[in-house]
Amino acid sequence: MTVADVAREAGVAKATASRALGGYGAVSDEARDRVLAAAEALGYRPNELARSMNTGKSKTIGVVVGDIENGYFGLAMRGISDAAKRAGYDIILVNTSEDVEAEIDAVRLLLDKRVDGLIVAPASAYRTEHLREVHQSGHPLVLLDRRIESLPAVSVGVDIAPAARAATRALVAEGHRRIAFVSALGTDGERYSGLPLGVSSVTDRLVGILQGLEETGIPISPELIRFEAHGAEKTHAVIADLLALSEPPTAILLSDSLVALNVLLAFRELGIKVPRDVSVVAFDDVDWAAITDPPMTVVSQPIYDVGVTAAEELLRLMRGMAPDATTLRLPAALVERDSIGPVAVSAQ
Amino acid sequence: MTVADVAREAGVAKATASRALGGYGAVSDEARDRVLAAAEALGYRPNELARSMNTGKSKTIGVVVGDIENGYFGLAMRGISDAAKRAGYDIILVNTSEDVEAEIDAVRLLLDKRVDGLIVAPASAYRTEHLREVHQSGHPLVLLDRRIESLPAVSVGVDIAPAARAATRALVAEGHRRIAFVSALGTDGERYSGLPLGVSSVTDRLVGILQGLEETGIPISPELIRFEAHGAEKTHAVIADLLALSEPPTAILLSDSLVALNVLLAFRELGIKVPRDVSVVAFDDVDWAAITDPPMTVVSQPIYDVGVTAAEELLRLMRGMAPDATTLRLPAALVERDSIGPVAVSAQ
DNA sequence: TTGTATGCGTTATCAG
DNA sequence: CTGATAACGCATACAA
Numbered sequence A, B: 001m002t003v004a005d006v007a008r009e010a011g012v013a014k015a016t017a018s019r020a021l022g023g024y025g026a027v028s029d030e031a032r033d034r035v036l037a038a039a040e041a042l043g044y045r046p047n048e049l050a051r052s053m054n055t056g057k058s059k060t061i062g063v064v065v066g067d068i069e070n071g072y073f074g075l076a077m078r079g080i081s082d083a084a085k086r087a088g089y090d091i092i093l094v095n096t097s098e099d100v101e102a103e104i105d106a107v108r109l110l111l112d113k114r115v116d117g118l119i120v121a122p123a124s125a126y127r128t129e130h131l132r133e134v135h136q137s138g139h140p141l142v143l144l145d146r147r148i149e150s151l152p153a154v155s156v157g158v159d160i161a162p163a164a165r166a167a168t169r170a171l172v173a174e175g176h177r178r179i180a181f182v183s184a185l186g187t188d189g190e191r192y193s194g195l196p197l198g199v200s201s202v203t204d205r206l207v208g209i210l211q212g213l214e215e216t217g218i219p220i221s222p223e224l225i226r227f228e229a230h231g232a233e234k235t236h237a238v239i240a241d242l243l244a245l246s247e248p249p250t251a252i253l254l255s256d257s258l259v260a261l262n263v264l265l266a267f268r269e270l271g272i273k274v275p276r277d278v279s280v281v282a283f284d285d286v287d288w289a290a291i292t293d294p295p296m297t298v299v300s301q302p303i304y305d306v307g308v309t310a311a312e313e314l315l316r317l318m319r320g321m322a323p324d325a326t327t328l329r330l331p332a333a334l335v336e337r338d339s340i341g342p343v344a345v346s347a348q
Numbered sequence C: 001t002t003g004t005a006t007g008c009g010t011t012a013t014c015a016g
Numbered sequence D: 001c002t003g004a005t006a007a008c009g010c011a012t013a014c015a016a
Helices: A003-010 A014-022 A029-042 A048-055 A071-086 A100-112 A129-136 A160-173 A200-215 A232-243 A257-270 A287-291 A303-318 B003-010 B014-022 B029-042 B048-055 B071-086 B100-112 B129-136 B160-173 B200-215 B232-243 B257-270 B287-291 B303-318
Strands: A060-065 A090-095 A117-120 A141-144 A154-159 A179-182 A251-254 A279-283 A297-300 A327-331 A333-335 B060-065 B090-095 B117-120 B141-144 B154-159 B179-182 B251-254 B279-283 B297-300 B327-331 B333-335
Touching (some): A003 A029, A014 A029, A048 B048, A071 A090, A071 B090, A129 A141, A141 A303, A154 A160, A154 A200, A160 A251, A179 A200, A232 A257, A257 B287, A287 B257, B014 B029, B060 B071, B060 B100, B071 B303, B090 B100, B100 B117, B117 B303, B154 B303, B160 B333, B179 B200, B179 B232, B251 B257
Parallel strands (some): A117 A141, A141 A154, B117 B141, B154 B327, B279 B297
Antiparallel strands (some): A090 B090
16 A cells, blocks of 8 residues: 555545645645545555655664663663654664674664664773764764763763762761772773773762762772672672772672672672671662662662653754753762661771 | 765666675676775765665564563563574664553554564553454564464463462462462452453463462462552552451462562561561562562563564564464473561461 | 666655 | 656666
8 A cells, every 4th residue: 555546546646645644735625635535445554664765764763772681771761762752753772782893883784774863872982983973974863871071972871970979978977988899890800090981980980989088088999999790700709809808898889780789699698797797889779779688778860861861862963953961961869778887896 | 875876986887786785686706896895985885774665674673562661571672682683683662651552553653664573562462453453464473471362473471370380389388378469460440350361471370370279279369369569559558458358368479570579668668577477479580589688489480582582483474484383481480589488377 | 797777655846 | 736757775677
């Protein structure tokens, strides 16, 4: 069933049928009625591919994320999806497994499929030529969660540093001076040797933490800043290593909910009690944070809204409007529950 | 940059350039080299929309789920995505918020965009005309997680009944005779009045449970079968109601991980201890199940594999091959941890 | 092996 | 307001 069929059935020209069906141009009421009736009768459905071809618009946006299985992106995805749907857009979702090569391919393929815009959570802050090309060639692009300093594209994420600072100060207020940070970020085995890191959202956490430390006059100990904690085993090793230090941490900040989960698992295996032995604060107020023992103090992030905002900014860009700002950060907040306690006597 | 540009640059006809670029038909090595070089020089990228238009294939599959934010679908999505990518397919993801109308629209729109196939987790077992149409019109369709009795389309899910039966028997083995089942399924306020339910995956759980009960000679108590437990408040109400019964349950089976979370939350508020006061088994071995207090006994489901299998079955269908089977069920397993205990003395 | 001409289903242009 | 006709970018039957 094509427009031609409908036109013939309605006794009008293709152009008229097309106008009536597409709801544009000028069509007499009578002609429109005949066309619509014919379309209904024939069960006509437009071929969106053909339509896209000469409008140049596909009513589709591409979303490229590292791990859709991760609750963080799942929720952001939901926000993107809801906002996009409201505007009549569909979403092509590509999961890169945090692999830059896969990201490069994905971006190219999505452009080949003529998506109207792109939302990308960049896997790396270093390999960014492909995104720069996209941006410079005028394709609407919004960076999700992570920003790239050298790329003036719009980025939408969470203003995490202030909350990280607040979390750190909350720890210091309970007497903690040996405060560790554990992240799953891949650093090719290298130890911490200064900012920035490869992923801005992790950098921002650390920036806030270091600021909180400095303000309270606590010296920064590079040996307490740890990466590569992905997976239960590696995380267990990182925690065991940290605890074996001559001056072990009395508090640990956990970079994301997956790290938090693995750390709690390691604690259980090692017989560590929170907050008796170690105090803990995790980034991201995941749903299960309230049922851990004890309920976990966390930095809550408006992830769904980040998704909504990212999509809305992209829509602005696609309409040719100026973005609200080149870097949009939504506020995070410290949600105090019971995983912070005073420093254990034996550790003081 | 179009094929025409490349052809001109390479000094060949459009058709030759098209063949060289598309990697089909017969092209001399020399011509191919010239075309590829020209394409490279001009930065040519194919317009996949145009390509799709006359091949009839879009290399895209549509996936329609109720809630991408839900870890279950997030993981299944990952499986689908991985399998699809291996075969060179992209995915258009639509979230329906478990709304049938949204599902109907989504299916129609995806077809308009000429997806090559569809994977749908049906929101309802009753409103299925749209899916029947899709199937009957010959479009490759795979049902995810939930099957529809009257629809002979391929469905891929988990063989949950045997595991539900095993879970029930494990409960009975510890002396439980008052065993409840709590689900988030919407039933318009109606109480349980027989099978099947609106969602086959929930029906299957109940079938297994009832079977386990019958086999062990325990009478079925309709008042212990509860629905509508979605959200923390409603779940709290359901639990409070259950516990206020003259003969309250000593064990509860939780239909999914979200229900489990809300029930644990309600327990905490009500001062109920697991398994001292109530024993618990939850469906779906969500990542945090191992860190609850105590670690939770669960029915583990191979969700990622369900996603992979669904995508692979769809690929078979799209290739015109017969499906492996019309109903594919992957095995579930009872993972025993510590949330099942003997019946409390006061309740016996 | 290569080139020519035509079709895919729309929208857009321009007379009428 | 309507109709014929030309794009859109590519694939493909057919001829050379």
